[in-house]
Amino acid sequence: MSEQLVFYAVFLSQILLISFYYPRQIVGRMKRLRETHPPSAYPKLYPRPAEYYTRSRRNYGRWNLVVLLLGFSILAALWLFSESGVWAYNIAIGYFFLQLIPALSLDLSFLREFKLMRKVDSRRKASLSPRRLSDFVPPLLGGAALITYLAFVFFVFYVQQFDFPWFGGYWNVVGVTFMNLCFGAILLWSVYGRKLNPHQAYEDRVAQITKLVRILLFISIAATVFVALTVTLAAWELRNLQPIAVSLYFQLLAVISFQAYRIDQANFEVYKEDPLSASPGKGIAG
């Protein structure tokens, strides 16, 4: 019973953190950005009419409100039917993916904005400094991620000898390896891939890549540890704690991922009207 109550509290925290607190923070940042960097002074930041941004901000808020209310309904249903265990575990996972939808739609809208920025402005900027993967991966964190992965492989080999009927065996290694390969692909794409925001200053891009690489490494470690923890809880017959662990894990992911939305240090001067943009080709030495 006490585990059930703890799960309800943790799940409530998941609902409030991901569908209320962070969306409020993001909407607040969007509003502040609009006030401190208005379209009149930073026209390149707003390739669409002002109403579009107000509408999309409102839609983002509404989507989160819907998910928030749905979360409360799910929590009430769990409470009424005294559900925990496998059901609660699956619900916490399913609900988390639902919570991701507004954030993903926001990210997609950013991508559309960048595409429009590229279309509107014919000028392109790039740095003459080469980028290398090794410049962005902190040796300590990279090493920690590698050691965590290797330790997980040994852990699976160790658990395998007990012949638990529920244990997926080497499929756990396959799953975690695939997940890390996906993270690796995102990491490579962020370092060597296309520049999405055509106006972004090089220093900002470097800072963004550094932040993303750190976030991915943290998530890789957290995900690997979480899978090992799930297996350990099952092995110790503590499955009732799994829903609590999964909910806490998602909240940890949200806290880590939210760092990607920080734009306090960004250089907004690049979004001001460029006097050279009126005369294409100017300033090119030949």
Added chain:
Amino acid sequence: MEINIDIDAPVPLFAQLMGQIKRAVQHDQVSPGDPLPSIRQLASDLDLNNKTVAKAYRLLERDSVIQTRGYRGTFVHPDAKANCTIDLSAWVTTKLGETIAELREKGVTDSEIRIAFGTVMNNRPQ
């Protein structure tokens, strides 16, 4: 050091790129031996075709402004600053202008010059 190109400008993209890199060398924004981004990185950052950047790099290498050191990457040539002053495009334009003026003086029509130019260019050794 940041380079800017304009995809709508009448100047070809590879020429803009070459000009920007030469200017960076002339203004000491990059020094001899400095590493340069890979073709792929520059093409991704500028949203250009890899072939455009490769062409600019090839011509800069021909002019000894940059040098490729196998898998280690591309670097600014030790004599880049001196070599930047040699503008082969401008030299070719001047040379062709002089030749065309001489041909016109001899009474050769523009049409005949174009045909002859095309023939010579098409028959050039590969």
